[in-house]
Amino acid sequence: MKSYDVIILGAGAAGMFCAIEAGRRGRRVALIDHAKAPGEKIRISGGGRCNFTNLDIRPERFLSQNPRFARSALSRYTQHDFITRVDAAGIAWHEKTLGQLFCDGSAREIIAMLCMDMTEAGVDLMLGTSITDVSHGDGFTVQTSAGSLHAPKLVVATGGKSIPKMGATGFGYQLATQFGADLVETRPALVPLTFTSAQLDEMKPLAGLSVPASVRCGRIAFREGLLFTHRGLSGPSILQISSYWREGEAIEIDLAPDVDISAALAAEKQARGRQAVWGVLGAHLPEKLARQIVARAGLAGNLADQPKAKLKALAQDVSAWSVRPVGTEGYRTAEVTLGGVDTRGLDARTLESRTVPGLHFIGEVVDVTGWLGGYNFQWAWSSGWVAGQAV
Ligand code: FAD
Structure with a gap:
């Protein structure tokens, strides 16, 4: 059995960032992932350019049963801290719109930066390794396809359920349940909306058209692009509202928000x-x-x-077009998973379980979901960093 100070499950954005911080603090870190490469979601994010953070991070732009929970981590490791790191790595970036920062070149530059930092911090990165069992007694024992590992600290960073094709499993929720943590019901978010066949018949001929729109659901509205597709409606404004929309509700669309x-x-x-x-x-x-x-x-x-x-x-049909989605495209295309490990069971400063000392949950597996626009990666960096400081 190999001994470490910290075992981190999941080499995505949050897991890598936590591993780097813990390694820099002299901890012996094992980072395990069943995928063949780390940070696969980073690679495909932002159309291959990774929208790695947002200049205007605010706690109220995150959805959670406890809207105040993310505040602590987001203020301890901020978007400016991450931008400083990206600048030091010599990665060129630009603001696309609404404070959203993208690499000029490729998302792979962010992954390369994180891999370099992990090497410098001495992280033992175990890729292509499946996890068969996790148990807790005197510390945590993780059985893997590469043997048994033991550590007094365990960090769960296995992400949500979105894009199963890329290795998302919902494994983190299973572990949370195993350790007695409460879960907030999960659902696909930042996802295109689907419609009845009658409504779809109207939308299909418009597939490919995009307009700047204002999309409202109840009291929340987003003013961004809207895209007609063969399957329904998509585009940033629709993805944003999908995180707030619930079955049975109508959404109201202003197709020409700048004009009376x-x-x-x-x-x-x-x-x-x-x-x-x-x-x-x-x-x-x-x-x-x-x-x-x-x-x-x-x-x-x-x-x-x-x-x-x-x-x-x-005029009403243009400025207050009311449509009633029947569903979403689901986890197959959702950018994130809403809900997850209930924050009431976690310490906001360390992301450590209140009932199982030494157990941390970070990143998307936690019930903290950001808006579209770099917010979800910032949550991964911030939550990873604070846990990395604590373990
Ligand atoms: P993940 O990045 O999902 O990492 C989890 C890791 O755990 C994975 O490497 C996975 O292989 C591993 N894992 C899962 N189950 C197991 C298991 N059973 N055993 C071993 N390993 C396991 N957010 C932004 O802020 N900006 C963007 O531009 C952006 N673009 C996106 C584009 C797409 C298409 C998608 C799907 C998402 C995008 N997001 C974006 C959201 C962002 O990618 C996630 O919020 C973020 O990756 C979450 O980080 P994480 O480390 O918590 O989880």
């Missing part, structure tokens, strides 16, 4: 009443979409022929 469509229709009716109705919408929306909205409203003839009430209803 009602006023535009009234003014054009006065000034150029002989034009086609779709032409007014077409000044603010892609033509295909404008034509479809007018056709759906059943408006024949030119603008001057339309009664005021019909134009008001048409």
Whole structure:
């Protein structure tokens, strides 16, 4: 049996970052992953450029049953700390939009930086290694395909259930249950929404079109791009709202949030009443979409022929289009998993279990889920760092 000070399960963003900090503090660290390469999600993130953090990290941009929980870790290891590390590694980056920072080159540069840091910190990285059993007595014993390991500290960083094709297993939740930790129900988040076949028939011909939109569900709204797809609706605004949407709820979409469509229709009716109705919408929306909205409203003839009430209803179809999703695309395409290990059972400063000393949960496996835009990686860095300081 090999002895370590810390065993970390999962060589994703959180696990690697924790391993580096613990190793730098002189701890003997084993980092185990069943995948052949570390940080596979980092590699595919941000379209291959990794949106590694956000300039405007705020605790209220994370969803959790305990919205205050993430505050401590996020303030102890901030986005600026991570940017300093990226700068020191000579990785060029840019702000794309809304404070979102991406590599200029490739996400692989972030993985290379983390691998270099792990080597310097003396981390024993065990890839392609499956975990067959975890037990707790005098410390933790982990049985693996590469033999038995023992350590007084165990960190669970096995992520959520999203993208099973890439090795996501839900193993962390199983371990949490084994150790008596409570779980907050999990569901796919940052995920495209799906619709009834009738609604889909309307959306399909628009597949590929993207518009800046404001998407609302209850009291929360996001103003970002919306994309029509063959399967329903996607794009940043839809992914964001999917984390808040629940079955049965409608979402309201403003397809032209910068324009008062009602006023535009009234003014054009006065000034150029002989034009086609779709032409007014077409000044603010892609033509295909404008034509479809007018056709759906059943408006024949030119603008001057339309009664005021019909134009008001048409404006409503653009500015407050109400759709009722029937579901999401699920874990197959979800960027993250909402819910997870209940934060009430964890110490916010160390991510250590309150009932099993020496056991930590970090990253996505915990019930802390960020907005789209670099928030989830920042949670992985911050939670990994604080646990790395504690073990
Ligand atoms: P993970 O990165 O999922 O790592 C978990 C590790 O545990 C994996 O290496 C896995 O192989 C290993 N593991 C799982 N089960 C076992 C097991 N049973 N035995 C051994 N090992 C196991 N977030 C952003 O902030 N910015 C982005 O640009 C961004 N883009 C994304 C794009 C996509 C397509 C996806 C799917 C997600 C994206 N995310 C992004 C979210 C982000 O990738 C995650 O929030 C983050 O990776 C979570 O880090 P983690 O270390 O907790 O888990």
